[in-house]
Amino acid sequence: MKTFPALIAVALAGIAAPLAAQTGPVVDAPAGRVRGTSDADVRVFRGIPYAAAPVGRGRWQPPVPLPRWQGERAATDFGPACVQPPVPAASVYASPPMPMSEDCLSLNVWAPANARGAPVMVWIHGGALLTGSSREPMYDGRKLAERGIVVVSINYRLGVLGWLAHPWLSRENRQRASGNYGLLDQIAALTWVRDNVAAFGGDPKAVTIAGESAGGLSALYLMTSPAARGLFRQAIAQSSYMISMPELRRSVFGMPPGEGGGELLSGALQAPDLASLRAVDAQALTNQAAKLGFAPFGVVDGAVLPQQMVDAFDRGEQARVPVLAGFNQGEIRSLRVLAPKPPADAATYEREIGKRYGDLAPAFLRLYPAADYPESILATTRDALYGWTAERVVRKQAALGLPSYLYLFDHGYPAADEAGLHAFHASELAFVFGTADRTQANWPKVPDTAGERALSDAMIDYWTSFVKDGKPVARAAPTWPAYAADRGYMDFGATPEVKRDLMPGMFALNEQVMCRRRATGRIGWNWNVGLAAPALPPAAPGC
Structure with a gap:
């Protein structure tokens, strides 16, 4: 195993500042001098390394801080994506091939040309902690920066390279823990932002973490991680999921220990020891782990993530910061793999729900009726x-x-609706970033109409104003009420519209199911819902 000084040497070798371009804005940050590009009134700096990911024989260790580089570094091109398996070519989320590397910890900055002490949004990409990259064109931060904020987007280690827990790894760790390397990367990126963003015109004390899907999940991890405390003042969680988490050494909620999952993987790969596992090529290892069903998740390790997310929020031990959170009406229309297979008929559906939900079956069927059971399964x-x-x-x-x-994003447009993808998972991103012209090849194309542009402008306003002062406000659009004011929320349909009491009964039912399952210590609350649900435990004290 490499010593820490040896890892520093590897890091230095990997970040030797390339020959900088001769034109473009220059920033002399504590991390080093960088030269970027200009896009109208926004300065853009791409591919800035914020830490080094230990690779090869040093793999599966925390990110390595980088000393200041020498000379001037060109920050004109995105850094390579973190190693990940391919997304099926037919997927709505498929992107063109992109450069990838095991040492992939870079970030990008969009800053107003004359920014001084501007609020900062740090964007964490989605992709199930398995795929994705900050280089996706849809995440271009220019239109948000034009509203007066600094936008930072980050890469973090993915899949088996970012989230593997294993006894071999825990034994060599001072805290006797393993896993969560991707989360440690995110914390390292936030630390870099704290130390460097002022040089780009940002306020290190006014950072909002933001992400969608696995990025939203990451925002919740960061809210419950003591190691991230004080690195942000607000959070935006789009389509996040507070599901049950594996623990490092104990089987809970129907899941094997995190270390046990790692042992199953190393056994399947026929790796006799850690050196053998580290010797496997990063891409080959990533692909094999994905084929074997390795699912990357944060693990309760007693250190980086000390407890279940639901417990942290119930005890008030999460970060006490303002939040903006929501989801999409058609989340599962593009993620049908998460939904159970529909039964033969409505009678079978109703009978199965009765068996699985017991005394809560009537409430369940009122929300998700048998009369339209294919839609009910998605909902x-x-x-x-x-x-x-x-x-x-x-x-x-x-x-x-x-x-x-x-918020609820319930916006439909012709190409999406005709494809059966009304308000599908992640479809709000093109509106939040104002990048409807930069979506993936299979993405239903957003028409360039006055109505679509107006909706996007309103969402950009709401998001950036929340980043500025914790209150989402948009020009020529309704006032977004705080949730505490009569359970108000913003419905993004054809236009933003204030509504109240979102989907009456939905939260209460799912909270009760979670509470009863948690009380057993044996049943998780994740994808095992509806027709895939185990028999619901009886009511428990406190539920």
Whole structure:
């Protein structure tokens, strides 16, 4: 195993500043001098390394801080994506091939040309902690920066390279823990932002973490991680999911220990020891782990993530920061793999729900009726993962007296609706970033109409104003009420519209199911919902 000084040497070798371009804005930050590009009134710096990911024989260690580089570094091209398996070519989320590397910890900055002490949004990309990159064109931060904020987007280690727990790794760690390397990368990126963003015109004390899907999940991890405390003042969680988490050495909620999952993987790969596992090529290892079903998740390790997310929020031990959270009406339309297979008929559906939900079956069937069971199946999974989480986060922060805002994205446009993808998972991103012209090849194309542009302009306003002062406000659009004010939320349909009491009964049902399952210590609350649910335990004290 490499010593820490040896890792520093590797890091230095990997970040030797390339020959800088001769034109473009220059920033002399504590990390080093960088030269970027200009895009209208926005300065753009791409591919800045914020830490080194130990690679090869040093793999699966925390990110390595970097000393100041010498000379001037060109920051004109995005850094390579973190190693990941391919996305099926037919997927709506498929992107063109991109450069990848095991040492991939870089970030990008969009800053108003004359920014001084501007609020900062740090964007964490989605992709199930398995795929994705900050180089996706849809994440271009220019239009948000034009509203007066600094936008930073980051890469973090993915899949088996970022989230593997294993006894071999825990034994060599001072805290006797392993896993969560991707989360440690995110914390390292936030630390870099704290130390360097002022040089780009940002305020290190005014950082908002933001992300969608696995990026939203990461925002919740960061809210519950003591190691991230003080590195941000607000959070945006889009389509996040507060599901049950594996623990490092104990089997809980129907899941094997995190270390046990790692042992199963090394056994399947026929790796006799850690050196053998580290010797496997990064891409080959990533692909094999994905084929074997390795699912990357944060693990409760007693250190980086000390407890289940639901417990942290119930105890008020999460970061006490304002939040903006929400989800999409058609989340599962593009993620049908998460939903159970529909039964033969409505009678079978109703009978199965009765068996699985017992005394809560009547409430379940009122929300998800048998009369339209194919749609009910999609709605069931959507709400158990995304809807319940969004409202739970907002409720818990509001209960602490913090500004908290809830939304539902229910916007349809012809190409998406005709494809059966009304308000599908991640479809709000093109509107939040104003990048409808920069979506993936299979993405239903957003028409360039006045109505679509107006909706996007309003969402950009709401998001950037929340980053500025914790209150989402948009020009020529309704005032977004805080959730505490009569359970108000913003419905993004054809236009923004204020509504109240989102999906009555949805939160209460899913909260009750979670509570009963948690009380057993044996049943998880994740994708095992509706027709895939185990028999619901009886009511428990406190539920």
